[in-house]
Amino acid sequence: MGDQLKLGAYLTNLSDLDLLENRFSAEFLLWSIWSGPPDENPSDDLVLLNGIYDGDVQRFERVGRQAVTDGVWSLYQVRSQVVQRWELSRYPFDVQRLRIEVGLNNPMTPVGLTVVNDWAFPSNPGLTLPGWLLEESSAFASERTLMSDLGMTQAQGMSLRRQPTVVFQIPIERLSLLAFMPDFLGYILAVGLCCLSLLITRSRDDLILAAVVSAGGNYVFIASKLPVTAMNGFIGNLQLIFFLGVLYVVGADELIDNHLSNYTPRVSTLLRMGLLPSYLAFTLLGVYLIIP
Secondary structure, X not given: OOOEEEEEEEEEEEEEEEOOOOEEEEEEEEEXXXXXXXXXXXXHHEEEOOEEOOOOOOEEEEEEEEEEOOEEEEEEEEEEEEEOOOOOXXXXXXXXXXXXXXXXXXXXXXXXXXXXXXXXXXXXXXOOOOOEEEOOOEEEEEEEEEOOOOOOOOOOOOOOEEEEEEEEXXXXXXXXXXXXXXXXXXXXXXXXXXXXXXXXXXHHHXXXXXXXXXXXXXXXXXXXXXXXXXXHOHHHHHHHHHHHHHHHHHHHHHHHHHHHHHHOHHHHHHHHHHXXXXXXXXXXXXXXXXXX
16 A cells, blocks of 8 residues: 555534435545655545535535645545434334545555544534534544455466545434333324223223334334334334233233133222223333333
8 A cells, every 4th residue: 555645623513314215414524634746646636435526516626735845735624315224123222333435446556545633523513413412523544445456467366455544433322202202102192092991991992002002103114214224123112012911901901801700800890990000010111121
């Protein structure tokens, strides 16, 4: 590997987190320091390797260049949508790591990339992202492995190429309480309807049906705003707990009313008194155990 290009960035804005389309938008200032021959400066070949090209939105424009003690300093204004693979199995208790990957447009360029210093990715102190808590950002040198020689013959047995990159990363934590109540109101209503079905036995069937519809509608609502992979984690387990609770309420109530009451009225009375507390205890315990 030849000379190294040092990179740093200053994050100015984050927006448009799209969970279904796996992307977000970022604006930042990117600077480079090249200590090699000025006429071989590769800074203008830098690109966002995980950016989405959109001529109306994307911007990667040099706004400054001058000689400094360490070499040639260049400054770029960057705005782009960025591909992000969300990890949503813990939703709404998830933490995401937004990654911006910068590299050279030509993966064959024999130039190493590194960061300017330990604090190479500061952000605007006034930057906020509604519904999220921004944590400390970081930057580090990395590489992409290309599972191909790209048509260039290499040494015997070598079929890989490694492209140097710099990753700018900022962890964000969802404010779960802000998301839990509006997103899971249908489940909360369903549990309340199941409790009412145990108190108002003459309307049990109607209340159970309403509870199932409420929970099903909540599931459809969440599925419309999240990718299907999110249904395998906390949300899927919550749905399972609810439907097991419905089976428990219907089965236990039927058993007590139509079977045990004919043989042991006193025992059936005691069991009925404990049915509601046991349902709530099992439901709350199940929810507690699946919270990440």
